Amino acid sequence: xxxxxxxxxxxxxxxxxxxxxxxxxxxxxxxxxxxxxxxxxxxxxxxxxxxxxxxxxxxxxxxxxxxxxxxxxxxxxxxxxxxxxxxxxxxxxxxxxxxxxxxxxxxxxxxxxxxxxxxxxxxxxxxxxxxxxxxxxxxxxxxxxxxxxxxxxxxxxxxxxxxxxxxxxxxxxxxxxxxxxxxxxxxxxxxxxxxxxxxxxxxxxxxxxxxxxxxxxxxxxxxxxxxxxxxxxxxxxxxxxxxxxxxxxxxxxxxxxxxxxxxxxxxxxxxxxxxxxxxxxxxxxxxxxxxxx
Amino acid sequence: xxxxxxxxxxxxxxxxxxxxxxxxxxxxxxxxxxxxxxxxxxxxxxxxxxxxxxxxxxxxxxxxxxxxxxxxxxxxxxxxxxxxxxxxxxxxxxxxxxxxxxxxxxxxxxxxxxxxxxxxxxxxxxxxxxxxxxxxxxxxxxxxxxxxxxxxxxxxxxxxxxxxxxxxxxxxxxxxxxxxxxxxxxxxxxxxxxxxxxxxxxxxxxxxxxxxxxxxxxxxxxxxxxxxxxxxxxxxxxxxxxxxxxxxxxxxxxxxxxxxxxxxxxxxxxxxxxxxxxxxxxxxxxxxxxxxx
Numbered sequence: 001x002x003x004x005x006x007x008x009x010x011x012x013x014x015x016x017x018x019x020x021x022x023x024x025x026x027x028x029x030x031x032x033x034x035x036x037x038x039x040x041x042x043x044x045x046x047x048x049x050x051x052x053x054x055x056x057x058x059x060x061x062x063x064x065x066x067x068x069x070x071x072x073x074x075x076x077x078x079x080x081x082x083x084x085x086x087x088x089x090x091x092x093x094x095x096x097x098x099x100x101x102x103x104x105x106x107x108x109x110x111x112x113x114x115x116x117x118x119x120x121x122x123x124x125x126x127x128x129x130x131x132x133x134x135x136x137x138x139x140x141x142x143x144x145x146x147x148x149x150x151x152x153x154x155x156x157x158x159x160x161x162x163x164x165x166x167x168x169x170x171x172x173x174x175x176x177x178x179x180x181x182x183x184x185x186x187x188x189x190x191x192x193x194x195x196x197x198x199x200x201x202x203x204x205x206x207x208x209x210x211x212x213x214x215x216x217x218x219x220x221x222x223x224x225x226x227x228x229x230x231x232x233x234x235x236x237x238x239x240x241x242x243x244x245x246x247x248x249x250x251x252x253x254x255x256x257x258x259x260x261x262x263x264x265x266x267x268x269x270x271x272x273x274x275x276x277x278x279x280x281x282x283x284x285x286x287x288x289x290x291x292x293x
Numbered sequence: 294x295x296x297x298x299x300x301x302x303x304x305x306x307x308x309x310x311x312x313x314x315x316x317x318x319x320x321x322x323x324x325x326x327x328x329x330x331x332x333x334x335x336x337x338x339x340x341x342x343x344x345x346x347x348x349x350x351x352x353x354x355x356x357x358x359x360x361x362x363x364x365x366x367x368x369x370x371x372x373x374x375x376x377x378x379x380x381x382x383x384x385x386x387x388x389x390x391x392x393x394x395x396x397x398x399x400x401x402x403x404x405x406x407x408x409x410x411x412x413x414x415x416x417x418x419x420x421x422x423x424x425x426x427x428x429x430x431x432x433x434x435x436x437x438x439x440x441x442x443x444x445x446x447x448x449x450x451x452x453x454x455x456x457x458x459x460x461x462x463x464x465x466x467x468x469x470x471x472x473x474x475x476x477x478x479x480x481x482x483x484x485x486x487x488x489x490x491x492x493x494x495x496x497x498x499x500x501x502x503x504x505x506x507x508x509x510x511x512x513x514x515x516x517x518x519x520x521x522x523x524x525x526x527x528x529x530x531x532x533x534x535x536x537x538x539x540x541x542x543x544x545x546x547x548x549x550x551x552x553x554x555x556x557x558x559x560x561x562x563x564x565x566x567x568x569x570x571x572x573x574x575x576x577x578x579x580x581x582x583x584x585x586x
Contacts, residue, residue: 133515153512183512193513196505201517204497206576207553211546212489215582219446219476220486222426224494224524231517232580236573240566247561253504254558258551260500265547268540273533280529283499287525289508 002075004173005035010074012067012089014043014052016136017106018080019144022057024177027146040074042067048141068096076102076173082238083107083245090120090127097125102166104130108194109245110157110187117159126166129157131190132179133198137233150178157187195249200257202239203250205232295368297466298328303367305360305382307336307345309429310399311373312437315350317470320439333367335360341434361389369395369466375531376400376538383413383420390418395459397423401487402538403450403480410452419459422450424483425472426491430526443471450480488542493550495532496543498525 009025011018022039030037038059043049049061062070071077071093079086086105090113097103103125107113110129121127133153136143154174158167171182185193208225209232218225243250267276302318304311315332323330331352336342342354355363364370364386372379379398383406390396396418400406403422414420426446429436447467451460464475478486501518502525511518536543560569 133513135515152516153514155513181512190513193510197510197514197518201501201521203554203557204501204521205517206573207550207557208494208497209576209580209583210556210572211549211553212579212583213549215579217486217490218583219474220426220448220483221446221490222428223445224498225490227520227523228494228497229580229583230520232576234573234577236570236577239573240570243561243569244564244566247564251558251561254554254561256504256506257500258554260504261496261547261551263503264496264500265544268536268544268547271537271540273537276536277529277533279503280499280527280532283502283525284527284529286505286508287502287522290502290505290511290522 004029005037007037007075009039010077011041013080014041014048014141016139016144019141020148021078023146028176040070042070071096079105083109087113094120101125103127108242110190112245114187128162131155151180153181154179155183191246192249195253199250200253205229297322298330300330300368302332303370304334306373307334307341307434309432309437312434313441314371316439319350321469333363335363364389372398376402380406387413394418396420401535403483405538407480421455424448444473446474447472448476484539485542488546492543493546498522
């Protein structure tokens with residue numbers, strides 16, 4: 001069994017997520033004086049890499065042109081790029097991974113990547129798609145933090161060929177990083193569920209901000225609007241890609257939501273206070289049963 | 294000018310909001326050893342009153358049957374009841390207020406109350422409608438806290454007859470209690486804006502929970518769904534009343550939101566990534582300009 005504190009971790013794409021993953025590994029996995037592992041990082045932004053090295057987060061840094069050299073030395077690789085870029089990267093660099101390496105991505109949609117597995121998966125490395133369910137409305141390495149994963153969910157989608165010992169290693173790693181609930185599923189279920197918990201919520205937050213009559217409305221806010229729209233400070237190119245890559249599932253969830261909204265709206269139109277009260281009571285019970293308050 | 298630390302405060306309805314207002318006054322206005330003011334409380338729940346007296350939050354407690362005796366001694370009265378009950382209370386007890394008292398309510402809708410002013414307003418006391426923009430998904434005095442108002446908004450809707458010195462006293466009081474932004478407006482503007490910042494947000498949160506396929510969905514959550522639906526743990530009877538009392542404005546806001554949602558949905562259907570990206574960029578800019586992140 002591989003020892004997590006002795007592995008070489010490679011992070012491709014050193015922005016908010018890549019940087020946060022690196023910090024969580026540095027703080028929770030490689031902090032002991034007995035740890036011999038290290039973190040290698042590659043990004044197009046050389047300033048981020050230099051800063052990460054100065055801060056002792058990255059041990060070695062590689063420009064994009066040197067990423068193959070990096071990959072050949074890494075036991076555990078996180079590809080932290082946008083969805084399409086992730087797929088392109090995997091296809092382009094499939095022969096550069098170290099033999100036996102565990103390779104994962106953090107893309108918010110999976111069926112697209114998983115429909116191209118035959119173009120990059122080989123027996124040489126173990127590709128285990130993953131999705132750390134955490135983030136921030138702030139971008140870039142400078143805003144990264146090792147603590148954003150605390151008490152969050154990590155979704156793993158092992159392939160049929162994934163080795164159980166590598167899946168276990170992965171679970172052990174993310175537990176140490178602070179994730180408390182690790183869900184194993186497949187790409188289709190992931191994309192279906194994420195369309196609701198993540199993408200639909202971002203669409204709603206965006207529509208709500210968009211429908212605000214002016215930006216002074218927060219003078220009349222009591223916290224609800226602020227809570228519902230924090231995620232509207234969105235990374236537009238990334239979320240455009242995510243929405244379109246999961247179009248079918250997302251549209252299904254938008255339509256389900258519209259039906260529920262319509263039901264409440266009709267109770268108000270018809271002033272059906274009994275049905276409205278019953279609906280809100282059910283919503284309260286359901287939300288409480290969902291936990292994580 | 295009246296001295297805030299020497300006034301007798303009366304709280305009618307000693308639940309989450311009444312209790313929190315009392316605690317904020319106790320902690321911020323009456324904490325000095327030189328303060329001679331006191332807090333009187335009335336509620337149907339005698340256990341809450343007894344607890345409040347034991348905790349030193351209320352100096353004197355009154356059952357509902359003794360509320361007139363209480364009102365006759367109070368300089369500043371907060372009526373913390375549901376909207377319809379507030380109106381009924383004002384009409385029923387209009388002759389019991391101390392001469393010169395400031396009387397306010399905390400109802401989340403105002404035009405209905407303000408359309409009945411001639412049934413209770415007299416020259417004997419100064420009624421200044423108000424709305425502390427804070428709350429909690431938890432209910433009752435036991436969940437009250439003097440700190441929920443910190444950095445929140447207070448909306449005041451003085452009547453034409455309201456005395457400027459009383460409006461100033463009110464502002465001074467709520468500033469001391471922790472509110473940082475005090476907005477003066479009228480009932481119609483209040484109900485129009487609140488339909489958006491508060492009621493629409495609660496309708497959306499409710500519809501979102503309602504459309505969740507099961508309560509296990511949070512295993513796939515990353516914080517967005519949780520943020521958007523915390524307020525769905527709603528007090529059903531209260532919000533049913535609020536939604537119906539502000540029906541016209543709320544329906545208008547729901548329809549505006551539906552239009553914005555439809556716009557985003559259509560960008561996804563037509564895979565118009567340029568328009569979608571531009572829309573999300575605009576949303577981001579607009580939300581950032583709204584502040585209070």
